[in-house]
Amino acid sequence: MDSINITxxxxxxxxxxxxxxxxxxxxxxxxxxxxxMPGSSSGWLGTVSLATAAFLACTVALDFFTTDKxxxxxxxxxxxxxxxxxxxxxxxxxxxxxxMLVVVTxxxxxxxxxxxxxxxxxxxxxxxxAYLGLFTFSMLGLVLSVNLFQIxxxxxxxxxxxxxxxxxxxxxxxxxxxxxxAFIVTRFADLGFLIGxxxxxxxxxxxxxxxxxxxxxxxxxxxLRNAAAGSFLGISALTWGLLLVFMGGAxxxxxxxxxxxxxxxxxxxxxxxxxxxxxxxxxxxxxLVARLFGIFVMSAPAALEVVAWTGAISSLFAxxxxxxxxxxxxxxAYSTMSxxxxxxxxxxxxxxxxxPTHGFTAANFHLFTHAMFKALLFLGAGMVIHAVHSNELxxxxxxxxxLPLTHITFLIACLAIAGIPPFAGFFSKEAILHAASExxxxxxxxxxxxxALTAFYMFRLYFGIFWNGKAKLHHDxxxxxxxxGHEGDVFQKTPLVVLAMASIAAGFIPFGHFVTSDGSSLxxxxxxxxxxxxxxxxxIGILLAARMYRTPSDLPERMAxxxxxxxxxxxxxxxxxxxxLFITRKILFRLIGAPAAWVDRSIVxxxxxxxxxxxxxGAESISELQSGKIQSYAGWFVAGTLVLIALFIYFIH
Amino acid sequence: MNEVPLNHFLIVSTALFFIGVFGFLSRRxxxxxxxxxELILNSVNINFIAFNEYLWPGxxxxxxxxxxxxxxxxxxxxVAIAIIIHLYRHYRSIDAEDTDTLxx
Numbered sequence: 001m002d003s004i005n006i007t008x009x010x011x012x013x014x015x016x017x018x019x020x021x022x023x024x025x026x027x028x029x030x031x032x033x034x035x036x037m038p039g040s041s042s043g044w045l046g047t048v049s050l051a052t053a054a055f056l057a058c059t060v061a062l063d064f065f066t067t068d069k070x071x072x073x074x075x076x077x078x079x080x081x082x083x084x085x086x087x088x089x090x091x092x093x094x095x096x097x098x099x100m101l102v103v104v105t106x107x108x109x110x111x112x113x114x115x116x117x118x119x120x121x122x123x124x125x126x127x128x129x130a131y132l133g134l135f136t137f138s139m140l141g142l143v144l145s146v147n148l149f150q151i152x153x154x155x156x157x158x159x160x161x162x163x164x165x166x167x168x169x170x171x172x173x174x175x176x177x178x179x180x181x182a183f184i185v186t187r188f189a190d191l192g193f194l195i196g197x198x199x200x201x202x203x204x205x206x207x208x209x210x211x212x213x214x215x216x217x218x219x220x221x222x223x224l225r226n227a228a229a230g231s232f233l234g235i236s237a238l239t240w241g242l243l244l245v246f247m248g249g250a251x252x253x254x255x256x257x258x259x260x261x262x263x264x265x266x267x268x269x270x271x272x273x274x275x276x277x278x279x280x281x282x283x284x285x286x287x288l289v290a291r292l293f294g295i296f297v298m299s300a301p302a303a304l305e306v307v308a309w310t311g312a313i314s315s316l317f318a319x320x321x322x323x324x325x326x327x328x329x330x331x332x333a334y335s336t337m338s339x340x341x342x343x344x345x346x347x348x349x350x351x352x353x354x355x356p357t358h359g360f361t362a363a364n365f366h367l368f369t370h371a372m373f374k375a376l377l378f379l380g381a382g383m384v385i386h387a388v389h390s391n392e393l394x395x396x397x398x399x400x401x402x403l404p405l406t407h408i409t410f411l412i413a414c415l416a417i418a419g420i421p422p423f424a425g426f427f428s429k430e431a432i433l434h435a436a437s438e439x440x441x442x443x444x445x446x447x448x449x450x451x452a453l454t455a456f457y458m459f460r461l462y463f464g465i466f467w468n469g470k471a472k473l474h475h476d477x478x479x480x481x482x483x484x485g486h487e488g489d490v491f492q493k494t495p496l497v498v499l500a501m502a503s504i505a506a507g508f509i510p511f512g513h514f515v516t517s518d519g520s521s522l523x524x525x526x527x528x529x530x531x532x533x534x535x536x537x538x539x540i541g542i543l544l545a546a547r548m549y550r551t552p553s554d555l556p557e558r559m560a561x562x563x564x565x566x567x568x569x570x571x572x573x574x575x576x577x578x579x580x581l582f583i584t585r586k587i588l589f590r591l592i593g594a595p596a597a598w599v600d601r602s603i604v605x606x607x608x609x610x611x612x613x614x615x616x617x618g619a620e621s622i623s624e625l626q627s628g629k630i631q632s633y634a635g636w637f638v639a640g641t642l643v644l645i646a647l648f649i650y651f652i653h
Numbered sequence: 654m655n656e657v658p659l660n661h662f663l664i665v666s667t668a669l670f671f672i673g674v675f676g677f678l679s680r681r682x683x684x685x686x687x688x689x690x691e692l693i694l695n696s697v698n699i700n701f702i703a704f705n706e707y708l709w710p711g712x713x714x715x716x717x718x719x720x721x722x723x724x725x726x727x728x729x730x731x732v733a734i735a736i737i738i739h740l741y742r743h744y745r746s747i748d749a750e751d752t753d754t755l756x757x
Contacts, residue, residue, distance in 0.1 A: 628753030631686075635678050 012063050013074045015056045016091040019101060020140045022053040023108075027133030034126025040116060042126035046133055047112040053136075054105035064098045065514050073210070075146045090146040092209065095515040096290050096364055100143035103371045104280050106502075108136045110495035111275040114379050117492035118271055118386070128168060128269070135161035139280050143287060147207040148197045151288070155193070155252070158284065159186050162276050166268040178264035185261040189251020196244030200295075203237055209291065217298035235302070242296060242303040246289060246310075253285025254337045255344060256314040260577055262337055266329040270385060273329060274378030278336045279371035286343040286367055293347065293360055293517050301351040308348020312443045315341025317574070319453035323460065324560075324571040327391045328381050331461055332374070335417065338450060339370050345443050346432040350517075353439045360517040362431035369424035369506045373416040376499035380410040383488060383496075384465055393461070397468040397552075403487050407466050409500040414462045416503040418455035418538045421531070427507035430531055437530075451534045455541030463549035662703035669696035683737045683747045687730065694726045 026049040034042040064072075075090025112132060119128055138157035145151035160183075167179030197207070204212040215221050216238065235243075249255075254262035265277050276282070289296065289307055296304045315338045322334035346363035350356035383406040388395050400407040416423035419430070429451060436444040487493065512522030548555045560567045569575065625636070669692055676689030698719045705715025741747050 628755050629750065630752075630755075631678055631749055638674055638678070 010074075012060055012069075012072060012093065013091060015060050016074075016093060016101075016144060019053045019056045019060070019105065020091065020137060020144060022049045022056075023133045023136035023140065025049060025133075027130050027137055030126050030130035030133060034130055037126060040120065040125065043112070043116045043119070043129050046129035047109070047116060049133070050105065050109045050112045050136065053140075054109040057101045057105040060093070061098050061102050064093060065095075070094065071210070073146055087149050088147055088208070089150055091144040092146040093144070096287065097143050099364060099368060099515055100287060101140065103368055104136065104139050104143060107279040107371055107375050108132070108139075108275055110375060110379070110499060111271045113491050114274075114382070114495040115269075115271045115491075117489040118382055119269065120489075124168070128165075131161055131164045131168070132272075132275070135165065135276060135281070139284075142284060145209075147209055148201060148212070149207045151291070152190075152193065152197055155190065155248070155284065158281050159183060159190070159252075162186075162265070162281055165272040165276060166265050168269055168272065169267070172267065174264075175267040178261075178267040182261040182265045185258055186251045189258050190248050192244040192251075193248020196241045196246075196248065199237055199241030199244065203241065213292070213294040217294040219298070236300075238295070239300045239303045242292065242300045243306060245292065246285075246303065246307055249285030249288040250310060251285070252288075253282050253340050253344065254314075255285065255310050255341065256317050257576060259314060259318070259337050260580055263325075263330045263333045263573070266327070266333050266391075270329065270378055270382030273332070274375045274382070277333065278374040278378050282336060282340055283343065283367050283371070286340060286347065286363060289344070289347050290360065290364060293350075293356075296347075297350055297356045297517070304348050304351035306348075308345045308351060308440060308443060311341045311344025311346075311348055312446045313341070314338070315345065315450045316446050316453075317341075319450045319457065320570050321573050322457040323453060324567060326393045328384065328393055328396075328461055328465065329378075329391050331393075331457060332377055332381060335377075335454065335457065336374055338454060339366070339374065339417070342429070342432055342447065342450070343367050343370070345440075345447070346435055349436045349438070349440045349443060351439070353435075355438070357517040357520070357522055358431070358438065359435040361512050361515055361522050362428065362435045364515045365431055365511040366425075366428035368509075368511070369416070369428045369503070372499055372502040372506050373413040373423075373425060376409055376413040376496065376503055377417070379492075379495055379499065380406050380413065383492065386488065393464045396465045398466070400466040403466075405487055405493055405496060409496040410462060410466070412500045412503050414458045417458050418542060419451055419534060420455075420538060420542075421535065422504070422507060424503050424505070424507035426531075426535070428511075429534065430527075431511075433534055434527070434530065448534055448537060452537035452541045455538035456545050459542045459545035460549050463545055467550045469552045659703055659707045662699060662707075666696040666699040666703070669693075669699065681748050681750055683733075683740065683749055683752075686749060687733050687737070690733075691726060691730070694722055698722055 026046045030037075030042050030046060037045070063069075071092075071094045073090060073092040075088040077086035078089040080086040112129070115128065115132070119125055122128060135158065138154050138161055142151055142154035142158055145154060163179050163183040166182055167175050169175045200212065200216070201207045204215045206212050206215070247258075251258045262277060262282065266273055268277070296307070318334040318338035318341060322331050322338060325331045325334060343363040343366050346359045346366065348359070350359035353359065383403055384396060384399060385391055387399065387403060390396070412423065416425040419426045421427075433444060433447050433451070436447055516522045548559065563570075572578075625632075627633075673689045673692030673696060676692065677686055680686050680689065701715040701719045701722075705712060709715075737747055740752055744751050
């Protein structure tokens, strides 16, 4: 292995390595020794190492963005198969990876801190923190990947840690089922990813991002000509490769129709949902498309169209479902899916645009702001769930007096996600809609409708939790002594406040200066005339939600009755799960699984069993020969000798 | 010289051998079986002596083998008798049919 190519003075890259390795260190220590650590010290260890990583990430970001660097990387060969043929590992710093570095470490730190209070007294406290460390390590490795293979390795590691954390409460059957579902669905999507990696690396001759992008986005390069020439079903190899890679991204990012695992993943502890299933892991798909954006835009606009439409459909689809769900975490899950759809179509609408960086910057901006307010929403939901010991909206209501801080921060997050100025979500959503309106009017309108629905369902949640009747708090003092009377401890409150401030302020970051697809600086502006329509629709959504859910009334039922079967279909998540079950149970299992099982049982097993049984029967029949009677042995011996002699005589003479 | 030809010796020894084999297979008494074994060994001895005398008259190898076999047979008989006595003490019988525990 050759040494890592960084000079000792290059603090940027050294820090980047440290950021990745700190959570790994915390995972290893807690994984091996966590059970023996007293009290909540294991949590503190994880939190402190994450705080260090977050601090380093901030210094990296500061250094990177103020010195006008655009691309720094460092790598070493990790698996060397032969001379010149090796798989590298390393870190790559460019605007999006640095931005992700900040987001991941920051949200992870908030979740670590919050969990000190939220998970207090859990039996597997240290295991929980070990898993968090593993996840953070994997996610950081993913965003800093220098090549497709490294991203794939960390991609799977992220999947595993997500699996572990969803199944954290492994004594619940539903959590186990959800963990398996998440793993299998994303794994299925990753099959596409893997094939896509093979196609892309085959056509470009490299796995390295920088070389691959420069090869495949340069119209004069030979690699691109080969890739564009080879076609399958009338689609070029390059487009196939990118579509397959996007399939992996869509699986991780819960895009329609691979979204079915995300709502179920809410079985995990709530801070985990905030970290993994809202802010970081699920945006890995967006990150992946952004990473390969140069190839998408220059060489495969058709693939980018697919990204755009997948995103737009997921976005609207999830928003409709979110309006009907009653489990607050599931509402947030569908909301996450909807917002990620937003990011996806923001990337996608760059297809055929002469200013592709608009969509690119908007998507990453939304990724950034969404991480803040969605994490805040989940952490707030965690507070609410601890207070009422239920996920169901019907068990809540009137909590604004009991949970004043949660109430305020939740309201800020709701305003942010609904796109009300001057909260963060407004700016990023505007940027996305702006980009969409330039090239894809249909998607723009879908985005507008989604924005209105978003405002409606978020405020349905807000009013349903904090208004709507009297508080129905549980007062069982015996087993929840530390969080039934008040709002949880300082560890839980601090992240709420910090994230609320981030949700207010993040929108004012001049994001276009930092993150663009071509390295130039983009001036982002908000156009009042343009903003009137989405904002006023959001306000209408909020007012409607206030009218329906602020006080108890029969209006929601009447509304549901008005939409009739459409409401029922949305409440049943448009039967997508049932479709999957139908396809797997009725078609895959019955037409492929059952015959395969028959072949396995009767032919493969049958052959082996026949061998076994015949050996047994044979042994049974000759075991009588071993009688222990010396004379029968001698008789056989003599007979055998005579036969041999007879044969001998017959064949020799 | 009206010597006895080699074939006569061989006929005697073959007869002796098969008498021994027959006795070994058909008798039930362990002592008789032991005697049959001695018959088989002695038929071999006769063969050795006869071949030595008729085919390699100047050599002594056959005689040595024969002496060797007689010695071994004596030792074997001693061991076998000891085993038979023990079997008798154990089973109160020296019938070969009754001693089938060696198969385990």
